Amino acid sequence: MVAEVTFFILSALALGSAVMVITRRNPVHSALWLIVTLFSVGGVFLILRAPFLFAVQIILYVGGIMVLIIFVIMLVSVDVSGRQQQFSRQWLVGLTTVLILAAELGYALYRGSKGFLLARSAPAAALENNTQAIGTALYQNYMLPVEIASILLLVAMVGAVLMAKRKME
Amino acid sequence: MTTVSIPDVMRILPELILAGFAILVMLFEPFVPAGRKRVLGWIALLGVLVAGMAFTWAPPNAGMAFSGSIAADGFSYFFIFLFLTIAALALLGSINYLERDNIHHAEYYALILFSTVGMCFMAASAELIMIFLGLEISSLSTYVLAGFRRHDPRSNESAMKYFLLGSFATAFFLYGIAFVYGLTGTTNLVDLAADLAQPGKWSTLTRAALILMFVGLAFKVSTVPFQIWTPDVYQGAPAPVTAFLSTGPKAAAFAVLVRIFLGLAGPSGPAAFWVIWISAALTMTVGNFAALLQKNVKRMLAYSAIAHAGYVLVGLAAAMASGSTEGASAVLFYLAAYAFMNVGAFLLIAHLAGPGEGRTEISDFTGLGRAAPGAAACLTVFMLSLSGIPSTAGFFAKFYVFRASVHAGLIGLTIIAVLNSVVSVYYYLNLVVTMYMREGEPQAARTPMPLPLYSAIAASLFAIFYLGLYPNHFLLLSTLSSKPLP
Numbered sequence: 001m002v003a004e005v006t007f008f009i010l011s012a013l014a015l016g017s018a019v020m021v022i023t024r025r026n027p028v029h030s031a032l033w034l035i036v037t038l039f040s041v042g043g044v045f046l047i048l049r050a051p052f053l054f055a056v057q058i059i060l061y062v063g064g065i066m067v068l069i070i071f072v073i074m075l076v077s078v079d080v081s082g083r084q085q086q087f088s089r090q091w092l093v094g095l096t097t098v099l100i101l102a103a104e105l106g107y108a109l110y111r112g113s114k115g116f117l118l119a120r121s122a123p124a125a126a127l128e129n130n131t132q133a134i135g136t137a138l139y140q141n142y143m144l145p146v147e148i149a150s151i152l153l154l155v156a157m158v159g160a161v162l163m164a165k166r167k168m169e
Numbered sequence: 170m171t172t173v174s175i176p177d178v179m180r181i182l183p184e185l186i187l188a189g190f191a192i193l194v195m196l197f198e199p200f201v202p203a204g205r206k207r208v209l210g211w212i213a214l215l216g217v218l219v220a221g222m223a224f225t226w227a228p229p230n231a232g233m234a235f236s237g238s239i240a241a242d243g244f245s246y247f248f249i250f251l252f253l254t255i256a257a258l259a260l261l262g263s264i265n266y267l268e269r270d271n272i273h274h275a276e277y278y279a280l281i282l283f284s285t286v287g288m289c290f291m292a293a294s295a296e297l298i299m300i301f302l303g304l305e306i307s308s309l310s311t312y313v314l315a316g317f318r319r320h321d322p323r324s325n326e327s328a329m330k331y332f333l334l335g336s337f338a339t340a341f342f343l344y345g346i347a348f349v350y351g352l353t354g355t356t357n358l359v360d361l362a363a364d365l366a367q368p369g370k371w372s373t374l375t376r377a378a379l380i381l382m383f384v385g386l387a388f389k390v391s392t393v394p395f396q397i398w399t400p401d402v403y404q405g406a407p408a409p410v411t412a413f414l415s416t417g418p419k420a421a422a423f424a425v426l427v428r429i430f431l432g433l434a435g436p437s438g439p440a441a442f443w444v445i446w447i448s449a450a451l452t453m454t455v456g457n458f459a460a461l462l463q464k465n466v467k468r469m470l471a472y473s474a475i476a477h478a479g480y481v482l483v484g485l486a487a488a489m490a491s492g493s494t495e496g497a498s499a500v501l502f503y504l505a506a507y508a509f510m511n512v513g514a515f516l517l518i519a520h521l522a523g524p525g526e527g528r529t530e531i532s533d534f535t536g537l538g539r540a541a542p543g544a545a546a547c548l549t550v551f552m553l554s555l556s557g558i559p560s561t562a563g564f565f566a567k568f569y570v571f572r573a574s575v576h577a578g579l580i581g582l583t584i585i586a587v588l589n590s591v592v593s594v595y596y597y598l599n600l601v602v603t604m605y606m607r608e609g610e611p612q613a614a615r616t617p618m619p620l621p622l623y624s625a626i627a628a629s630l631f632a633i634f635y636l637g638l639y640p641n642h643f644l645l646l647s648t649l650s651s652k653p654l655p
Contacts, residue, residue, distance in 0.1 A: 143173070144181075144235040145298045148290065151188055152306045155283045158195070159313035162276050163328070 007047050014040035031069045038062050052131040179229040180241035183220040183249055184289045190216025191282035198275035206273040210264040213278035217257045221250065233295065237357050240295035247501055247650035248292035248424045252417055255508050256285040259413040261625035262516035266409050269524055272317055281413060284310035288421035297346045297356040300425055304342065304389070307418050308335050315406035315414065321525070327405025334388065334398045342385025348378035362432050376440050382429060383444060389422035390478045393451040403471035408519030408526060411467065415474045415515065416508040423481055423504055427497055431488055445486045446582060453479030453589040460596045466518055467529050469596055470511070473555060476593060477507050483586050484570040491577035497651035499569040502644055506562035506636050513629030514551040517544060520622055531603055533612035538605035541615050545604045547626055554633045556597040557590050562636035569644065
């Protein structure tokens with residue numbers, strides 16, 4: 001019961017702040033509202049007994065927002081953006097996409113969890129200690145992919161520097 | 170409790186060595202004086218050789234490694250050796266090119282090595298996550314390599330197009346993996362094969378996942394209708410990069426296609442087979458007929474690359490239809506033979522095109538037969554091999570694919586393929602005719618071939634004639650390698 005009430009409060013908070021994100025004229029305000037959204041979603045993860053996702057959500061996304069704010073302040077002139085048109089002209093396309101997505105979600109809800117040939121979800125008992133379980137999986141079964149991802153990041157970094165550098169000597 | 174064991178590490182030794190040398194090349198650059206950067210190229214080449222030798226001298230036991238992430242089997246060894254060969258040839262052909270065009274940076278060599286690492290992981294992984302990482306490593310490196318002539322707008326266009334469309338395609342592949350995981354709860358190909366072999370496991374969603382993965386890979390091998398990017402990217406990228414790009418990542422994507430489609434799609438019903446059949450027919454036809462109209466050598470070879478992907482798909486369709494190893498071994502043979510002739514052709518064109526690659530129109534090659542008889546003769550051999558003239562590698566490559574598809578009962582597809590290869594003779598020979606029989610002064614560069622390039626061309630020629638005159642050894646090798654583990 002407590003969990004459900006908390007869930008609804010957090011969901012309302014997430015949706016409300018998400019609306020604020022897209023309606024604020026000042027991009028810094030939008031970014032601040034985005035933090036509220038992401039925190040609320042993090043709370044939902046906590047209710048779903050996924051502390052790992054909760055932590056990742058806070059560290060990566062909320063941390064990332066700070067960087068975003070800095071970028072906004074650096075790149076976008078706040079005065080100019082305040083006078084600009086708020087919504088792009090593609091709102092019809094956007095609306096259609098939203099309707100299609102809503103129809104899909106509605107259909108999935110209508111069919112219910114038995115309606116699709118999905119893999120069975122884990123039993124509730126397995127949810128205990130799932131942060132440890134994720135750590136074990138990452139550093140045992142998936143150790144190689146985790147390590148190899150570092151090569152991918154290195155390549156991306158080298159490539160980005162190479163492409164963006166103004167002048168090669 | 171699993172720990173890293175020595176046999177496990179041995180099974181990814183070539184990749185580790187390559188990655189190590191790639192980092193070494195970048196670390197060395199500050200200590201190398203500006204005029205002697207070619208040392209870095211030799212270090213990179215040494216890395217490729219050491220990786221190959223490490224594997225030859227201490228062949229690891231075949232088997233799975235790292236909790237089933239890596240499948241070290243004949244199939245992956247075949248492809249790893251193929252990638253190392255392609256990388257070595259591309260490096261040899263790049264050293265003087267980079268000096269000539271004043272874009273000599275260590276990152277070039279490092280990215281070639283990193284891309285090879287990614288390709289090796291694609292071919293050697295039995296885990297979709299690893300395959301995806303390999304695909305991304307190899308793609309990201311080649312996006313940057315395609316734009317390496319940073320002051321040339323065509324090179325920028327090439328990198329930009331390749332990057333945008335390539336990311337889009339990888340997203341499709343990743344989406345397919347996500348579907349597979351959602352449906353089965355695993356991304357390991359061995360577990361997947363066991364899971365999907367159960368009756369009633371194939372649904373519309375499972376097939377959709379398979380098709381999504383196919384789309385992602387089809388982009389990399391440029392099959393119709395996912396080929397639009399190919400001519401622009403191949404034309405704009407530096408020619409040695411195109412040599413690498415049109416053979417290595419393509420072969421790697423085919424390795425993954427073979428692993429997924431032969432390993433998993435067996436019980437899926439005819440849908441997967443017909444997808445391959447139709448894209449094979451379309452790819453060959455569109456590639457060959459579009460190549461007829463080209464005025465630029467690099468563009469022509471780009472369309473020819475599309476057409477060749479179609480022939481390889483014929484082999485894959487044959488393998489899926491018959492279930493015998495004949496089709497798969499034909500695919501392997503074809504990819505290797507194609508690598509030698511295409512790398513050779515592009516490297517030679519990189520040299521002939523002159524500084525800044527200013528001369529890549531077919532008309533620039535007029536009269537080259539008299540002006541530079543050696544280079545013209547080599548280019549002629551590459552063209553003849555690409556068109557599949559007997560005594561060259563291209564002939565047996567096509568022959569084995571067509572034989573496999575006849576044996577698999579795909580008569581219609583074989584007829585389309587044969588007609589297509591007849592059409593292709595026209596545009597390959599057109600270049601030969603231009604070089605030898607048209608009067609005029611060649612615009613193409615007539616400077617003598619530098620030694621590294623010369624050795625790369627000689628090695629390609631040797632391989633073409635070896636595969637064209639004594640194909641049996643190599644066919645045996647590709648047959649032995651054609652059974653992936655899972």
